[in-house]
Amino acid sequence: MTDPNSTPASLSEEVEIPESISGLEPVRSVRSPIRLIYDFVPSPPVQEYLRSYKKKKILGHRSPIDGAVFVPPRGVDPRHGVLIEESVELSDTGHVGNFCITHLPIPGRDDLDTPYVSAWIHLDGANVGFLGLVSGCENDEVHIGMRVQAVWKEEEELGNTAENILYWKPTGEPAVPIEKAGNRAWDQADE
């Protein structure tokens, strides 16, 4: 049996390639994609959240413990493990809590022209951010605290999906100070 403590020999460079293929261009790599296709059925709060998008409304959930508002609504306050039943309609305005400029294309997302900006959007009245694209300005103008508003699809294209929001555009309002941007606002509210 193999001694598990022994160091494995390095892969031999002396592999004898049979003559019948030795002069040919060797295969050096293989594509081996892994794919998981599944049927997603959202929980009741998320069903309500997705349906509200069709009416250009963004729903959050308000915690019964301290009034913190979560978006998307999940039906629970994960900090306290309590159920949430109170929905709140949120504004489609907020600020950039954090962002990232992506220069490499993502396979399967041909709709995204690189470089693009993805950001944590902190809606007015919400205590957590959610992900969105920022556009309508130069990428290097995007900054933490920048005020933004949703740009929605045309009425006739609206569906039960968060994709109704094409991207978030700057409003030109004064920026949220960096010390109050993103989750920092929540940290301070707790004090």
Add this chain to the structure above:
Amino acid sequence: MSELEKPLRAELTVEYPFTRTTGKVIGAFMTGLREKRLFGIKRSDGSVLVPPLEYDPVSSEPLTEMVEVSQSGVVETWTWIDPPRPQSPWDDPHALALIRLDGTDTSMLHAVLVGSRSEMRTGMRVTAQWKEERVGHIADLEGFIQETEEVHS
């Protein structure tokens, strides 16, 4: 407005488009597939592993001697696939079998196409069927079909 709304559902796909480097041994096996040839690798006791491994599974010694092997062999065990899976080589129901190629000492997992489940049996002789267009991938070997008498004799 008492109409009960049907729950929303969506088909989602998570996909990782991996490309794996093959190394010399697996690379030679894949090159062979592209050329409609099957290769195994010889252990120090003369036994042959198909598909080839880079290391001896018992002694961990690097293996280096690649040998061409037969394209026909025997079904050691099998299961019936009906309906066919998205990755299946054929649109018709078929078997997935462990096939021990003649002169080799391990069995290889691949698909076997027969007319119906009742034609499938352990011990049956099968032979490789290749795709017309090959790129150096295990799917170049479309699968195995029943060996005809001419081939056997």
